[in-house]
Amino acid sequence: PMPVLLDCDPGHDDAIALLLALGSARIDLIGITTTFGNCSVEKATYNTQRILALAERPDIPIATGAAGPLAGEAHIGDYIHGATGIDGPDLPEPLAPPISLGAVEFLRTSLLAARAPVTVVATGPITNIARLLRSHPEVGPKIAEVVFMGGSTDRGNATPAAEFNAYADPEALDIVLTSGLPIRMVGLNLTHQALATPGVVARMRAMDHPVGRACADLMGFFGDTYSDVFDFAAPPVHDPCTIAALVDPALITWQKSFLAVETEGRWTRGATVVDLHGRLDEPPNAQVALTLDVEAYWDLVLDAIDRVGS
Ligand code: BDR
Ligand code: CA
Secondary structure, eight states: OEEEEEEEOOOHHHHHHHHHHHTOTTEEEEEEEEOSSSSOHHHHHHHHHHHHHHTTOTTSOEEEOOSSOSSSOOOOOHHHHOTTSSOSSOOOOOSSOOOSSOHHHHHHHHHHHOSSOEEEEEOSOOHHHHHHHHHOGGGGGGEEEEEEEOOOSSOOSSSSSOOHHHHHOHHHHHHHHTSOSOEEEEOHHHHTTOBOOHHHHHHHHTTOSHHHHHHHHHHHHHHHHHHHHHOOSSOBOOTHHHHHHHHOGGGEEEEEEOEEEOSSOTTTTTOEEEOTTOOSOOOOOEEEEEEEOHHHHHHHHHHHHHHHHO
């Protein structure tokens, strides 16, 4: 299996991403780091502990990370994810505490100790990874690639121009995108294809175990806020698309492109600039996700959830 470190801010869709990783034989989840984003970092850590309790996997180490971005104020996504960051399901209490190392130190030691290069997946503001690369550039050769959920080839959701994770820490994303590491971007243009329709939610509920029911309840709350805030008929389940890309690369089509993030911009701070048509004459630095095989995606996610719960 492929060694993976997951950096996240659970978060309804982060929770599904985590369960997908746990339920996939091709992935060896060696640790989780948390960040502010959908909620405070303290809540993100607690929510991660509770999801691991639900999955009965308290053996996976959790390290707490950034409470805010590299510059400016923390933006919190409670208008989508509720006061806890993961409103809706009734989750068990933690079975294990987080480790005492902070996220950056845990990432550094895990990477340096790893026998083979590790895939780093980020499904929240990418602050922890930027801090790691800035203070410990020697870990670079131990990172196979960085796969992140964030940005878009088109419009945003936090602002008209910027996607939430990119908007929450543009300076951090800039550090990662200019690091020279292999990068894959899973942006809103891709994740808005991954809708949890009533049929998908019914398949979760029909599993008839606590993990399936918790996922259905997560989608219930998430669907209500997506309907209220964005007028979506079904919620886009963004974050698991990153893990799905690792488990079955054929699910997604990619285009190599120059990718940057706007850090200035009067109205466009945090917007990603994706040069799909090579207009800027800049060397490509990322693979950008374009289309999703939606049916195969849900089969993969639901099978993994069922495996975790059974
Ligand atoms: C991203 O922001 C959060 O709301 C989700 O967890 C996802 O990571 C989507 O813009
Ligand atoms: Ca997230």
